[in-house]
Amino acid sequence: MESECVELLPRVFSVLGDAGQTVVDDTCLEKLLDCFRGTTENETELHILQRIPCLTNIIVNVSKQKDIHPNILSFIMKLTGLFAASENYFIQLEDNGIMRHLFGNPKKLGTGAWEEATVRCGWLLGIQNMLQHEAVIEFLYKYDCIDEIIRLQEDPSIFVASTASQLLADILSFSLQHSKHAALGSSSTIQLSNKVTVLHSTNWPDYISPITGHIEDFLKSDITSNVQQALKLLSKVSGTRHPVAVILLWPKIEESVELLLKGDLTGIGQPLAELFLNVSRSVPSEVLELKFWPLLGLLLRSMNQIEALTLASGILKLKNCPQSLRMQAVTTLFQPLNFIIAVTSIQTPEDTVLLDVSSDYRVDIENCLSRKSTCINLLCQILSYLWELLQMSLQTTELPFKALMKSVVTVLRLCIGAAIPITSTVVNISRHLIGCIKVQRGGIDVLGALPQWAAGIEEVDCALTLLHDYVSNPDTDCTVLKKSLQALFRWMSHCIEPVNSHVLEPKLKEFLHGDFMSVMKKRLFDVHWEIRDSTLEFLGQVCFQFKGVESFCQLLGSCGIPHLVLELLSDPESYVRASAITALGKMNYLSPKWQMLPNENSVTAVKVNILSYLLHILNQDTEGFPRRAAIKVLADWLKNSHILSSGELENFIPIILKIGSNDLDWEVKVHTLELAEAFIDRSVSNLSISPCAVLMSNSTGSTQVNVFLQTLCEGHQRSLVHAQLHWQGARNLSAQVFGNKRYSTTAEVQRREANPLLDNKGLPRFSAITVQHIVPGIRQVVQEFREGLQELEKDLDATEHMEKTWESVFNRLEILQFPIHYSWGIVSYLDKVKSTPELRKAYQEIAPLVVRENIRFSQSVPLYNAYKALISENQQLNGIQLRILNSSLRAARHGGVQLNGQTKARFNDIQLQLANHSSKFRCGKKQ
């Protein structure tokens, strides 16, 4: 914590400690607490307390006051807890009686205060904060606090209740971890299993017994809510830092759990399932008791249908569960779908049924499916669990994918009434499902996740037809339509994967050449903007993905969709306009192939138009989204111009940069920068091929970029530079600007090619950098730095009496310093992590040069004066800038800028010697 803060604190606390003052704003208390929490991570608690004596004062004072504001009391409790995490301080506070007063017996605080939920919460969190040593637990036991915490689990406020049970879980696992017997075994699993047998409950410390007793009592209780509470607590124990605690507890509770399992499960099924899942997730299976898995199986069998689904999907996600149990879970999860397939299929269901169905389940399922609400609920649950499972790549291979596909398709067909019901059961189910958006959403999601798992030619056919139905159905809900298009995109992309393409591509072609394109056209002019937007997004995605597929390109070019998209550029909804622009941008990737088409003229006309349209939007559109999209598309084109061969774009660059830099929207500006970067990159890549050509382009485009960047850096658009700083990181920008200056000489490019150490465009090319690069490379950057610095100093001297700006000093400095920092940084990093005798030799050779240059830099009087001028002139600098400025000033002073004559020479001498010594010392240590 910095000294300025420390100075402020006494005053802050005097306000807090004064009961007469009201502090209603609890966000600032929370933030103050955050600040202390941050400090305790870096410094030890005692150290802080010594530095800030008023902390102890406030704790002592507040604990003695009666009528303190609940928010402040709660704050003090949490704060005390934070510092009492240090055992010494805890003991000190307890000796003073403060601990007893604040945390001992809550009733003493006065009932009024205790009635406030925030005070109870503060009390619990305070204890939780200090729970780092055993003294706390002994203290809690001594003052009967544990009973109070147990009671607070039933608190009316959910915040308090959940904190209380979390605290209990923490106490339990903490004390089991730290009890003497547990300390004997280390945490390796073999010893753990020994420990489980060794550690008998009789040896447990006394203070655990209230909690374990409470759990045991509640597990045996007749009242469902009590049982629930105990189970939840146990689940939480298995989620703490020391989850094995639950295994130590297991022998004590096993009997009651077993009894519970065999009894009525209403209301306790869910918490039981959660407990079992948590335990099997957090405890290595070697330690688990043998009876554990059979019990879990029993639970799965005896739960009701909907609750069993949660457990089943949980089991499938476990890594360590036995195969039989996994099979049982699969069965449970699939049974309802199974049932639907069985009743809907016309042939004898034998070949389609995925798994054997036990007859007693059928009744349950049939009941569920016969009522509308349960039917929808059941299907939604299953679908969302399936979707989750499909998202996980591992292990899911065991699922019967073909059957899964079939059943999902059946359900989705029922949802739009495309399936023909034959039996009364199906009529009933389809009546529930028709138009049910909830099930549709879930089903489409699952369908969209399926192509990578099950995609033979039959499935592809089936999925494409179904999705076509959904997309063309006018009743389809906006969200469902969006999901359908996304799913369709996945299936389509699957078809053109190289492994499948020879089989599936004809199928896809057939599909696309059907009436799909006309459906798309209709959808592009839907009354809902959501649908127009989703369709455009889909088209954009497809165009990009299929840019290599000849037939698709031709189809799209000839079907007239590009023209429709162009029309949408004047849509009333700005979101749609933006998506239309993006889609057009993606479509342009196909356009080279359009030239082979008969109606060539119209297409090229469109192409030329697009550019002018985009410029028009960039210039005229009143909303930000379309302008952002337009500039993004332009930047993207420029980046990929080798594919797009869009020669005419280049002529527009000056205009685009001009419009972009004057735009009011910050993101447009950011993307304009990207465009500029792409342009610079391109010019450079041209450079290396033929230097002459560049000199030409240099005079046209690059000067424009130069002007543009200058307006950015030196003009009044500081906010833009900021946006850029935040957005891409400071280095990127300076690299760009720096690069821009350097790129204009061919020598620069060659140099970059020659010495990878100097290539500061992206990440360091460590694999290419060798020791031979170090001396010449560093010498070069030092040389350049020296020249640059002299130039800067000259400029600063010349403008000594004029007002300095941030841009004219620090932006130039950043540009100047970056190459040397970058390259020298790599060298010293290599010296630290991959040192060799050769490297050390090179390092020693070149280091004095760098040190000397550094001394010169820090003692630069013109710069120092410029800093001082900046801070004295009333500049509108923000916090970050001020901090940079202050630290530069400090560095200059520490670097000896104020010294002169002999003292200065002596100082420099010492500096050099010091560098020498440290360098020698390092070499000595390593050799």
Added chain:
Amino acid sequence: MPEIKVTPLGAGQDVGRSCILVSIGGKNVMLDCGMHMGYNDDRRFPDFSYITQNGRLTEFLDCVIISHFHLDHCGALPYMSEMIGYDGPIYMTHPTKAICPILLEDYRKITVDKKGETNFFTSQMIKDCMKKVVAVHLHQTVQVDDELEIKAYYAGHVLGAAMVLIRVGSESVVYTGDYNMTPDRHLGAAWIDKCRPDLFISESTYATTIRDSKRCRERDFLKKVHDAIERGGKVLIPVFALGRAQELCILLETFWERMNLKAPIYFSTGLTEKANHYYKLFITWTNQKIRKTFVQRNMFEFKHIKAFDRTYADNPGPMVVFATPGMLHAGQSLQIFRKWAGNDKNMVIMPGYCVQGTVGHKILSGQRKLEMEGRQTLEVKMQVEYMSFSAHADAKGIMQLIRQVEPQNVLLVHGEAKKMGFLKEKIEQEFSINCYMPANGETASIVTNPNIPVDISLGLLKGDSSLGPVPDSKKPKLMHGTLIIKDNNLRLVSPEQAVKELGLSEHHLRYTCKVQIQDHHSEQDTLNRIYNHLKNIMKDYPIQHLPDGSVMVESILIKISAMSDDQSTKDVLVSWTYQDEELGSYLITLLKKGLPQSVAL
């Protein structure tokens, strides 16, 4: 007993962010999904892990309803739908859906551009989130699923603000969002049906203030601005782009016109154009006056108010600047504030509520030295004024709306605990209904008495009313029927039909009672006398004298027992079926009184 459960994750006894979870009839609905402006990390979003442990919000929640576009009501929406992965429907009104993404974009710009945060939602996320939104019209009943329906009403707080009625079966909840009960210069007052919901969840930002009349406040505001301008100061009015801003613009515009003032008025950011554009688009949502004048002159095109440029802030001389955002937590308003704060001639007028942790909140609570980023401190010398222009209902308005809606229970959110407590007492006293005010994370359970619908067969209704006299509308009438519960529905049918349906044979149950009457006439005559007596008294009833020597009133049979020893005492037997219990006992009491002498034979 069925219950409605309400758990605020935000807005429970505070004004930070609104996010309220309601469980009603097995459905879970989230009301608003706001962001806390006081924090810069994940704490600004509601912690959804308390709702469902395994984080599958889509399965748990049936829908999300957003009341209006302020970020403390909708700011966490992209986080919830795109980062947490909620996939279900989101409902809001058309104007809200149109304006919400603008404000979210604006906020994103501030956090990502100015503060450099990276872990924040992207433009694409905002768009994808907006695509999940279903826009609703006012007074349109939207069927979320078979059981759950919602309906939006006009709330007047800002353009597109709505109150929602949520109904599941016979249970219903009204959530007001933020609302305003007094029409102002551009928006109308909140209005809702007398829908008698089980629970009425109301905001209570101004639970204890009774605002003085609107006129006074406006005059006060103009005077303050005028004074500051006269002494050469600059006036900063931080506003949200939509809502208050337009009203104050109209106000200043007319004042400038009237007083012939020359000092420039500026309105910052390009948002204004867009805001006015939306006002034009959704003109139907504004109040009548604007709608009328709109035809002649666009109220939103101003003569004196010009667009602001950042360099103007340094111009000498007086000026008035409207700048966004309204809580001085970032952006242009904060920049201008920093420039002007040091001069005691200048003035800042805060026209709305400020959330905890923002600069606006700090200066309103009297703080004079502010710590800005980079450890700079800023001394505030300028005048700080607060004007309650915020279009929330005051205590009077809240009571008025409760009276209008007639709820069974009231629950207060979006207000400070102390003020809420005060209002709660008032509501409980005045309406003698329960009022709840759960804190964040506390659940309020409201027991409801649901109506169970039963079908009555037409036969039963007709059959019962055709008999007997014209039913008296004030007196409850007893009806006999059989309740059949079958296939999840309830039916009330006549016993005969029930018997027939169930294939049972019918048994009749008759009660017979003996009444002794002192009468010396012969049996036949006594019977005649009884007949006449009853005919006199019960004029509307069909009374028959049967040939077998008995009298029949509806289904009740009256006979004279033959075996009587004493001539003067007659045993009269009255027999009735149990359905006619009432009439039977009436006849008995009548007969027990004896026959008056005057009755003819």
